[in-house]
């Protein structure tokens with residue numbers, strides 16, 4: 001029986017890596033369906049993503065043989081199932097446009113996700129969750145209860161076996177400890193074109209600055225607020241006549257599209273971490 005896989009890797013660059021990887025797969029009956037690679041000349045690192053089918057080996061045997069193959073290249077590699085929807089938990093506060101957009105795209109078959117739960121520190125979207133038959137967990141957060149609230153959030157993430165956590169306008173700062181636990185698998189949508197206007201209320205900051213473009217940034221969540229590796233960004237034109245409310249309204253579509261792109265690429269294992277940056281094989 002043929003299995004679909006996605007292999008992602010990074011390693012010190014040297015001639016012959018693509019040849020070696022394609023030869024390794026060919027010798028095991030692998031059929032490459034998509035491949036991409038990138039050399040970072042600043043760091044001397046090589047990145048590759050290969051989607052392939054293989055029926056000769058069991059997944060466990062393939063992983064064992066990959067481990068031996070990767071060793072001499074000092075590869076940091078991951079082998080993913082190529083046809084499994086990604087188990088996902090979405091967090092939201094009071095702005096629901098990104099959540100609504102992700103749910104609709106998911107139900108329309110545009111996102112290879114298995115949305116297991118929605119967690120919110122408000123009750124605004126329990127009916128929206130119910131309309132998609134997604135369990136909704138209200139986890140209130142106050143300064144005094146923040147540790148307990150985070151423990152509950154982590155409990156839901158672990159109980160659902162979530163591979164991905166999406167902060168879809170979730171307006172709570174995650175602790176350093178939770179950021180470590182979710183490293184590389186929590187995506188936030190920040191409602192500005194980072195690095196401009198980090199932190200809370202970026203549209204107020206943008207209005208005060210008199211910007212002519214607003215933007216949105218999807219990034220991995222790290223302990224350094226809104227400084228995680230950027231996955232996707234986009235902008236929209238505004239002018240002097242826009243109030244803060246106008247900027248906020250104009251930004252919603254950009255935020256939703258940027259987050260959806262980032263979630264799609266992450267769920268397809270197209271995003272590789274490159275230090276504090278990303279490599280994206282779109």
Ligand SMILES: Nc1nc2c(c(=O)[nH]1)N[C@@H](CN(C=O)c1ccc(C(=O)N[C@@H](CCC(=O)O)C(=O)O)cc1)CN2
Nearest residue numbers: 171172173174188189190191199200221222223225226
């Ligand atoms: N550890 C991290 N946590 C979060 C990140 C991050 O990058 N690292 N991104 C934010 C999202 N965000 C802007 O996009 C943001 C959210 C919340 C705040 C903030 O000051 N929150 C206050 C409480 C606000 C409230 O109760 O309404 C706080 O947590 O004390 C700033 C930026 C998501 N989390």
